[in-house]
Amino acid sequence: MGTVVDDAASAEFHAFFERHYAEFARLAHLLTGEADAADDLAADALLALWHRWDRVRAADHPVAYARGVVANLARSRIRGAVRERRRISLFWSQRAEQTENPDVAGVVDVQEALRRLPFRKRACVVLRHAFDLSEKDTALALGVSVGTVKSQTSKGMAELQRLLGARDVPQKVQAAMVRGGESGGRAR
Secondary structure (H helix, E strand, O other): OOOOHHHHHHHHEEEHHHHHHHHHHHHHHHHHHOOOHHHHHOOOOHHHHHHHHHHHHOOHHHHHHHHHHHHHHHHHHHHHHHHHHHHHHHHHHHOOOOOOOOOOHHHHHHOOOOOOOOHHHHHHHHHHHHHHOHHHHHHHOOOOHHHHHHHHHHHHHHHHHHHHHEEEEEEHHHHHHHHHOOOOOOOO
């Protein structure tokens, strides 16, 4: 059951929404360059405004306040997209080298052993040893701390060594990923 104040606030917000939604969507589009995201950002901004409607309508310039909310949401979206692009570029930054006479059985063994590792250990091992990324770049790509990369890589390599029964596991992982990449194989 709504009260008179709730109904008045609701009607006031609805009028604000109708008057400014298109403007906020246009602002979001111009800030992000993404037409599809613009409507979502405008809707998210208006939802946030509704949750704080008592403060917004009491503000000296409610539309300016709302534009700030849209701008902040757009900034967050852009930052998220930049982080995602960086992560993707880290995966594709180094090209595979051509090798002669690939050891297909070795590639299959390493890929099967990698599949048996939990995802985070596998990702750390592959990024560190197959892609030659630094601990810092691996942490950035996975969104974890450098300490997590160190421990997960160490544990993953120990587990691979146990599974493969070999001392030169880093070289085998690197060779398998380079050779496996050429043949279209990939570790899951």
